[in-house]
Amino acid sequence: MEKPSRYLANSSTALEQLRGLIHQHESTPGTPLPTERELAERLGIGRREVRRALDVLEEEGRIWRKQGKGTFIGPAAPVAPLALQGLVQQTNMLEVMEARLQVEPGLARLAALRANPENLALMQRMLERIDNVNPDDPDLNELWDSAFHRAIAEAAGNRLMLGLFDAIDAVRREPAWHHLREMARTPAKVERYNDHHHRIMQAIRQCQPQEAFLAMREHLLDLQHALIQAIHLEDDTL
Template sequence: MFMALEPRRLYRQVADQIRTLIGTGELVVGERLPAERELAERFGISRPTVREALIVLELEGLVQIRMGSGVYIMRKPAAGPAVLPADDSDGPFEILQARCIVESAIAEEAARCAGPECIAALDANLDLMQDALGDPDRAVALDCAFHGAIIDIIGNSALKRFTGLVYDRRSSPYFERLASYFEGPHTWKLALDEHRVIRDAIAAADPSAAREAMRAHLTLAQKRFSESFGEEQARED
């Protein structure tokens, strides 16, 4: 039923295959898809890539993700093009990986040149974020502002524009839908604690510690988004 995939934007290929199987009736409306782990093995890809494909299909209304239960077929696709971006868009996990690589170096450089006013700006952001843990939209905005404040320490406008292009992807419908399943007060509290470690390393003028603190933070962010939808446990119950 499922075929192994060639390298490209793999999540798009997974979505295309599942969409076709729904259209031909091989996957029946109301049926539960195999678990993420099984789909990943069948396609020969990672579970996060499967998750990205399922988010695309959910946005199209073809599947419904029920946390702790599984992913269910909702309807056959309508005639016409699928609801995917015209370009070969980056997936959320590629975005997080790119941020990890770039922002680790930014934090390292920021630790070399941060003055007291820069640390004060980071502290003000952390105080605001502490009060916004239950407000998803505000937490996202303050998270971006924290990372932006670190970029501002360096004072390189070209770097700011470059990272801005990556940050803009954070507001894509795919990323936002994925985040809706895995972000909440608990995960924002974890992010806040990780931000404080980054802040302390920059304030201590320790480039190595700042680089590793940022790397750890964004690696853990990827891990949080890599959590299962919980259907494996449901299938065992």
């Protein structure tokens, strides 16, 4: 496996690769993972990024930790991602946003109809993580933001749509587009995005599918607009 450069590697890169590693052992829950140091060396990513990715996987119930013993793969493995080879080179961030607008509002609607108490608790924990992120740490903000959206996709209870979400999200987190994502996340915009998250969560918690659909759509349209602005700004500087 080719190691990503340290400039491009971030917590999302670590999370994607760790999910792939966990999927390889989904039939043998309880399999121990290598240490953080070994994972960092294997993935070519810093230990901080590996630790952050493991935090997300633990919240999702994919792994469990026992002090003094190590980290182990849990019983719930993620859906295998769709084949993405070459897809990044054939698309762009605007197409990714179009795909998200077609998929994620529907997932939010289904989540409002199907989310169980465990789903709601997971989404709430993700929201609390987002709320407590240091504004000067965009890597961590993006990590928990993505995890919150994935928790909604899981709550929708449709494994095919979850697979589609994972495929789109993997492309979205392509390291080559990291600078555009950062440009679309000013402190004021992040505050607005977090407000959207709480509105989406409220609609899902109150079993309001149409409200959840519309709140998610508004959120993604805002993201799309910010991304278009970032692309135009980058073009102006060339």
